[in-house]
Amino acid sequence: xxxxxxxxxxxxxxxxxxxxxxxxxxxxxxxxxxxxxxxxxxxxxxxxxxxxxxxxxxxxxxxxxxxxxxxxxxxxxxxxxxxxxxxxxxxxxxxxxxxxxxxxxxxxxxxxxxxxxxxxxxxxxxxxxxxxxxxxxxxxxxxxxxxxxxxxxxxxxxxxxxxxxxxxxxxxxxxxxxxxxxxxxxxxxxxxxxxxxxxxxxxxxxxxxxxxxxxxxxxxxxxxxxxxxxxxxxxxxxxxxxxxxxxxxxxxxxxxxxxxxxxxxxxxxxxxxxxxxxxxxxxxxxxxxxxxxxxxxxxxxxxxxxxxxxxxxxxxxxxxxxxxxxxxxxxxxxxxxxxxxxxxxxxxxxxxxxxxxxxxxxxxxx
Ligand code: DAH
Numbered sequence: 001x002x003x004x005x006x007x008x009x010x011x012x013x014x015x016x017x018x019x020x021x022x023x024x025x026x027x028x029x030x031x032x033x034x035x036x037x038x039x040x041x042x043x044x045x046x047x048x049x050x051x052x053x054x055x056x057x058x059x060x061x062x063x064x065x066x067x068x069x070x071x072x073x074x075x076x077x078x079x080x081x082x083x084x085x086x087x088x089x090x091x092x093x094x095x096x097x098x099x100x101x102x103x104x105x106x107x108x109x110x111x112x113x114x115x116x117x118x119x120x121x122x123x124x125x126x127x128x129x130x131x132x133x134x135x136x137x138x139x140x141x142x143x144x145x146x147x148x149x150x151x152x153x154x155x156x157x158x159x160x161x162x163x164x165x166x167x168x169x170x171x172x173x174x175x176x177x178x179x180x181x182x183x184x185x186x187x188x189x190x191x192x193x194x195x196x197x198x199x200x201x202x203x204x205x206x207x208x209x210x211x212x213x214x215x216x217x218x219x220x221x222x223x224x225x226x227x228x229x230x231x232x233x234x235x236x237x238x239x240x241x242x243x244x245x246x247x248x249x250x251x252x253x254x255x256x257x258x259x260x261x262x263x264x265x266x267x268x269x270x271x272x273x274x275x276x277x278x279x280x281x282x283x284x285x286x287x288x289x290x291x292x293x294x295x296x297x298x299x300x301x302x303x304x305x306x307x308x309x310x311x312x313x314x315x316x317x318x319x320x321x322x323x324x325x326x327x328x329x330x331x332x333x334x335x336x337x338x339x340x341x342x343x344x345x346x347x348x349x350x351x352x353x354x355x356x357x358x359x360x361x362x363x364x365x366x
Contacts, residue, residue, distance in 0.1 A: 007037065008063045015070045021078050028071045038064045105349025109213055109337060112325045113196045116215050119239045120194045123232065125217070128193040130179035132200070133160070135168035138178035142304035143257040151256045156202035158210075172200035176216035177257060180297070180316055183218060184305035189312045190221040196321060207334055213321035220297065220307065220314035226250070226262070229294060229315035233264060237277075237291075241328060245278040249288055258295025258316060266291045277327065292319040 011031050018024045031038045041060050045053050106114075117127050130138070145151045155174040163169055179195035195216040204210055219228065230248060237246045246266060253263040265288040267281030281288040294317035299309035322337055329348060331337070336344050 004041070004059055004063060008066065011067050012070050015067070015074050018074060019078070021075060024071055024074050024078065031067050032064065032071075038067060104352070105345055106352055106354070107337075107345065108325045108329055108331065108348050108350070109321060111350040111354075112321055112328070113213070113215070115240060116194060116196055116321070116324075119236055120217070122239075123192075123235065125192045125194050128179050128183045128195045129197060130173070130176070130182045130195065132173055132198055133170060134173035134178050135164055135166075135170055137168050138181050139171060139173050139175075142181045142301065143177050144298050144300045144304070145256045149256065158200050158202055174201055175199050175318055176214040177316070177318060179216055180218045180257075180301070181305045184220065184302070184307055189307055189314075191218055191314070192221075193218050209322075209334055209338055211338070212334070215319050215321050217317045217319075218297070218314065219316075220302075220312050222312065224296075224313045224315060226260075226296065226315070229262075229296070229317070232315075233292075233294070233317065237266060240324070241277050243278040247279070247281060249281060250294075253293065253295070255293055255295055257298050257301045258293075259298040261293070261295035263290055264292045264294050264317070265289060291323075292317050294318070 011027065015024060015027050018027055028036075030036055033039065038060065042064065045057055045060065048056065120127075139157075140149070140152055141147070157174050158172040160170040176195045176197055176199060179193075179197070183191055183193050183195070193216075195218070197213065197215075198211055199214050200211050201208070202210060217232075219232070230250060234246060234248050237248070238244055249265040249267070250262040251265060253261045255261040265281065266277055267279055267286060268275045268277050268289050269279035269283075269286045270276075275287075275289070277289070279286050294315065297314045297316050302309040302312060302314075322334055325331065325337075326334065331348060
């Protein structure tokens with residue numbers, strides 16, 4: 001009995017003195033492991049007489065419990081001490097720059113579309129959309145280009161082999177103008193919308209790609225005239241190019257869906273051999289650049305879309321978004337827009353945090 005007492009006291013002293021979790025574990029195995037001395041003593045109980053067992057068992061059991069408790073307490077204490085030590089020694093320097101994570105960039109076309117939406121929102125326009133797979137009626141007929149109209153030949157159209165349920169030929173829209181018809185038919189008048197989006201034509205060289213982007217504009221209200229058209233486009237272009245000296249020239253033109261139709265030219269000037277928009281197009285060293293097609297919406301188009309042309313008038317325009325991006329950000333090959341070359345995008349792309357606003361400027365580079 002005394003021997004048990006002294007082995008136990010020695011074990012408890014060793015446990016209290018152990019200064020690493022590994023040392024405590026070694027002591028646990030020595031006492032309570034399969035071959036440990038307390039485990040062995042417990043086994044001897046099996047071979048004793050009931051009386052003997054009754055007299056010996058309590059002391060052995062309580063020695064086992066005391067040693068097990070001491071081991072658990074010592075492990076906890078050592079772990080707490082280790083944690084305190086780490087908390088005292090390890091510091092986190094929040095001022096260190098975080099590692100640079102790879103970031104994508106916003107494509108110039110997306111950037112310019114955001115800029116357009118932002119500027120026209122300030123002028124009271126909302127953004128409308130329409131399908132890229134369009135029917136013949138919306139893309140041509142309702143825009144005053146009947147089946148046999150020679151103006152259809154102006155567009156190199158991609159047709160689908162099938163027709164829709166109503167027998168309409170289906171095609172990839174050749175311009176954003178069909179959104180005019182859809183907007184008028186859906187919301188009636190008055191209307192102030194822009195419709196940016198993809199359009200398709202069978203055409204490919206340095207300045208033409210089979211897919212490109214346009215932004216359509218449509219204003220329908222009472223007593224709308226060409227003056228409103230000119231002011232709206234001028235105000236837009238001044239904000240977009242961030243120049244107050246933008247001048248426009250309207251030239252008579254022809255589009256089936258407008259009457260009268262105008263081609264809108266913008267003045268440019270030579271600055272160190274570069275054409276920069278702005279200035280007087282007629283002065284020496286200045287010139288005019290054709291920018292977009294526009295006009296007063298043809299009465300027939302209003303009728304096709306379900307509006308009374310004696311009550312409502314309006315103007316519309318169609319403008320190349322890619323072309324705008326090239327002019328504003330100095331890119332020279334349209335095909336690069338759609339090559340998906342990461343180097344080109346890294347050079348010309350925009351930061352996702354570069355939000356265009358009229359007050360903050362729309363052209364700020366990240
Ligand atoms: N849809 C024409 C095109 O793609 C552009 C255009 C011209 C749109 C005059 C218009 C407009 O809304 O009034 O060539």
